[in-house]
Amino acid sequence: MILKRNFNPLKVIHYVKSELLISTAASVGIWWLFENGIAQFSLPFSIAAILGSALAIFIAFRNNSAYGRWWEARKVWGGIVNSSRVLARLIITFTDSHAHQANYEKERSESFKKHLVYCCIAWVHALRIHLRNQETWSELKPFLSPEDYSQLVLSQNKPNFLQLLIGKKIYQAMANGTLGGFDSFQMEGQLLALANYQGSCERIKNTPLLRQYDFFTRLFLYVFIILLPFALIGDFSRMEMAGLMVPVSILISFVFSIQAKVGEVNEDPFENRITDVPLSSLCNSIEIDLKEMLGEGNLPKKLNQKDGYLY
Amino acid sequence: MILKRNFNPLKVIHYVKSELLISTAASVGIWWLFENGIAQFSLPFSIAAILGSALAIFIAFRNNSAYGRWWEARKVWGGIVNSSRVLARLIITFTDSHAHQANYEKERSESFKKHLVYCCIAWVHALRIHLRNQETWSELKPFLSPEDYSQLVLSQNKPNFLQLLIGKKIYQAMANGTLGGFDSFQMEGQLLALANYQGSCERIKNTPLLRQYDFFTRLFLYVFIILLPFALIGDFSRMEMAGLMVPVSILISFVFSIQAKVGEVNEDPFENRITDVPLSSLCNSIEIDLKEMLGEGNLPKKLNQKDGYLY
Amino acid sequence: MILKRNFNPLKVIHYVKSELLISTAASVGIWWLFENGIAQFSLPFSIAAILGSALAIFIAFRNNSAYGRWWEARKVWGGIVNSSRVLARLIITFTDSHAHQANYEKERSESFKKHLVYCCIAWVHALRIHLRNQETWSELKPFLSPEDYSQLVLSQNKPNFLQLLIGKKIYQAMANGTLGGFDSFQMEGQLLALANYQGSCERIKNTPLLRQYDFFTRLFLYVFIILLPFALIGDFSRMEMAGLMVPVSILISFVFSIQAKVGEVNEDPFENRITDVPLSSLCNSIEIDLKEMLGEGNLPKKLNQKDGYLY
């Protein structure tokens, strides 16, 4: 996620460099042909206007959809923050709530609390690594027992494996008296929420914005960029400033290209790019919150922005 | 679902070939009549502009609705992925949670787990076949007992029959002690979710986008394509390039036709076309996940895209 | 709901006949006055453009709202299909789940299942008749006991009466042991859903789209239709084709009138018109599904479209 307010102009131009090159080539070429009297084709400006508004409909649609995808992804991760905290709170308060009962064993309960909350932290990191198609599963080692970890690396869908693991541990605790009553019933609510959030992330990850919109936006953008100089050259040469057409044509092409690109970079929010939903930072913040709830002293350092970007 | 980023131009032209033919006929005809002085009708360009923007309102509305339908269908199937996994997790952890009880029979419980999870897989496949109006019910044979399968083929709404079957099996398990306590209560939550997802799919399948919007979009598109050459010929003949009107007119008609078609192919997401929500792939992925949760070794192969399409 | 893809042109013209008449009268009149030099008023075309875009805002707003109402109504009825099926499934599986208990009476349970599922079917039909302001309550006779039916006809809000009746029957069954445990608790969830769906239907039925939008859309449409010939006559007479103004003016008026009408017919989805949400067909389909779940053999015939319409 970009946090800085002003961008490096060179980077911006780099993003739309192929569009700018085409625009420059087309407008300079058409101007040269026109000035030298070789080919004096020109189009009425209304052609550019009608194509421009057709293009605008596509670009607006795509920007809205792309932003909608990004914001949904951010909301889902906001939900993961909430449900992780709530699940950790339930684990802690429910385990403690049996302290006055006959079969309460303090050590077993304390170890269960830490163990299960660590599994929740592991799930969050696993989902991040899974979504970004990374392979750094060893990050999860500190949060899992050696046996659980060795099973995890063999499974195909790691976050799903951890869900099943958390579920099993809850029912083992129900059986041995660490938990009791309706504790599992209430925890299931948060497990369900986390499972649904995982599914939403996978849906956004695996379903690109419909390619039709992407392809035709690009196609119509190039058509527009190439026709624009024809539509401008007439008016400008009548005003005896035909050369001015070139920068104006490039400027308008730049504006439309940026609009198209702005949507494109937001379409896929889990690609480990600077425009991502800041998964690393969110996972870090969940880890801090959950460890603090366990009463641990040695909390990880907060991840901050670097050069205006938050990963 | 289309995954490739660039399309075959011939296929694209094929999609809008009737619109292109009409446009070509109209613009060539009008140019010929004009050039030969037979009929020099022309319209002010503003007529095309006002009709073009009225058409744009319809096209934008239809594209938004069509995309909304497609995306809702995709979300519903995302929900089916989640709820299937959660239901499978509940079946497994709940059955195992009674392992320490007196009336636990390992063999009965293991067979119940596999049997019921297979019913869930069968439901998913059945919904796919049902939505695509196919008749390949024999695909479900490996997941059902012979008696269940023979009853299934007699029922009218197969996914609904399987829901009822799953429900009955849960209460049989409650009765014989395989399950107990509030297990059925919690499983009902996921059965309910799956029933609602089925209903949403059937709603999208059975209710086409309102025909009024479809019919008048097509009608106004044809009116626009036929009037466009009249609106262009005046300006172009004044600029002494009347012949240029023909390609420009075809180009603008192409852009508007594509915009109208892009919406049309997304309207109905369950038709076994390349623009479908990828039901086969989603069912395959649910089958893999659920079988892995059961601890099975021999998982089916992952369905991948073919030639840039995912079915 | 209209299912056919192409409309009868005469019917279409009939829908906007008053707008077409006004447009014809205005444009022919203005052309005649202009041609005969009696009154040569004309307006710049930009006046029509600015009024046209103001009108377009209203029409677009109204079309979106009207479609939103129709689609919400369809979603609600989709929900009714789901909840009816789920409630029927619960009635059947819950009643059967007590088969192994001491106080189980097969005959009482079987009759309860049929009786209560029939009440659900009656509720669905009652809601349809209620929403369409019809009085054909005798359709419900086959689904209710004579006493229940005679009470029903006396009540003001019939679907609400049936809800109360279903609720009472569930608690009677809880009391006599046909049901038990948390059965009623879970059934309440579906009764609540059905009550909320009924409320949503009544809201859409009783609250027309705000009249302000309707009135001013019509007013501005007429103003636009009458001013349009004035705005066109200037350009056309300069191009020496003043007569051509008449069909062009009528054509543009037709396009805007259709856009306004398309929204209007979707505003109210429960009026027993061809553009309705197909309540009869949905009720018929619920009746078939529920009777099949009861294991009945003699299912009603599926309602199909007639002449391209589904009621």
Next chain:
Amino acid sequence: MILKRNFNPLKVIHYVKSELLISTAASVGIWWLFENGIAQFSLPFSIAAILGSALAIFIAFRNNSAYGRWWEARKVWGGIVNSSRVLARLIITFTDSHAHQANYEKERSESFKKHLVYCCIAWVHALRIHLRNQETWSELKPFLSPEDYSQLVLSQNKPNFLQLLIGKKIYQAMANGTLGGFDSFQMEGQLLALANYQGSCERIKNTPLLRQYDFFTRLFLYVFIILLPFALIGDFSRMEMAGLMVPVSILISFVFSIQAKVGEVNEDPFENRITDVPLSSLCNSIEIDLKEMLGEGNLPKKLNQKDGYLY
């Protein structure tokens, strides 16, 4: 809420009279100065077009938001209708469901049912009076015991007081055996829904549409109305019909003013105006439904529209 389809033109003009006065003064003044050659300022029409479209963005935004507020308010009250009915149904069926138990006292139960359902009716009326900032609390007297009423008039947030009262009465009934089991648990669901609906109403009531949008919409509207004659006078005087500019300018100002006003009157739906959500009618309808469910004979008369308005 307005139910009649056609409005009194005088009332409509009255709503936008200040805008029409300013428009008339500006256009007549500018025309007079122009005709008499005192000041012949004019602007290109494109200035009006660019300001008009900037204004249109604001007006469209405001109309959408205002309608969204109105429709949300209507939905919330639709929810209040549903939840009131469901809560009444639960009160009645739950109380009756204990009829076969040892500690059942028919008189106590019947009086409890009536008493509690009347409290629900009182809550609905109280919310209406609260939202409209009225002081007619004596309307609630028939629904409350004298002690409850005397406490009510002392409380600050009357609907909130009634919620607490209903909650307390439910637990008293749980304690004395009128209710039992999970009755209170299920009733809480509807109490919660009603509390949330109250909160939504208060949010809409207490948070006006952001004043920035209101102020600048009005400001830009006045700017547009004053500049419009300057932008029209040039074209009209060139066509030698300078006088015609005055009615055309007023007409366009009228259209834009109406569009702005239509949003304004829908912004605040709880002000006891003709454009309100019809709270009186909704409360009346809830009262009838709930009394009918209690089996009362003497139902209040249905509130109907008066002169095309429903309050």
Next chain:
Amino acid sequence: MILKRNFNPLKVIHYVKSELLISTAASVGIWWLFENGIAQFSLPFSIAAILGSALAIFIAFRNNSAYGRWWEARKVWGGIVNSSRVLARLIITFTDSHAHQANYEKERSESFKKHLVYCCIAWVHALRIHLRNQETWSELKPFLSPEDYSQLVLSQNKPNFLQLLIGKKIYQAMANGTLGGFDSFQMEGQLLALANYQGSCERIKNTPLLRQYDFFTRLFLYVFIILLPFALIGDFSRMEMAGLMVPVSILISFVFSIQAKVGEVNEDPFENRITDVPLSSLCNSIEIDLKEMLGEGNLPKKLNQKDGYLY
């Protein structure tokens, strides 16, 4: 939140002063160069129109998103009002509902009710201080026991700490008999709601509107403002009123700048500015409602607007 209907023009101009300065400098400079014949560059007006509509797409998108963020924040705080009231009601009615039981101790129960409701008030104030990045934690002293307060100041995420504290106190009360049965189960529902609301606030606070939209809106606005005089000077000098171009250019720049700014100030609703969601007032109102529910006499004074602003 701004409550007054009319704004101070000086303050308004102050908000867009840099845009106005640039516009003034550009238009005066271009006019001076043009009039003195030094440089007579001019652009066709259509260039401004096409850039203006591209800019409008960005501004409209940003205004919609910014308003969406503000309104979501307001809705979340509306939800906090509701859930706080409901939780307080549950605390009070549940504690009282055990009054007829053997182990009821009036003093313990009364003190528990006040203590826990005060914790809820503390949570609300803590969330406000947390969101506004303030450090006035001593405001919470009156609502917490000295030990709780001393722990609170050491924690990193104070509202989250208070959630955990409330959870723990509920289970202590379950253990000692102040609460019982399913009381904690139902209270968890409201704790969960509050946790989710906190998460939503943190999401809005920590995720600015995507910087891409902000940066390019500003960039394109400046480009538009600078090019506008070039696009106007041609038409105005042809009408021999070149000087009039300066105020018109500034006016149009003002309108577009205001539209861009109006969105900007609503983007971040928790910054202790006059355009904030009125957190102080909402917290004050929750405090009054909850203390009144406890039956306290000495209620805090209602926070009212000051100079037309509500904080």
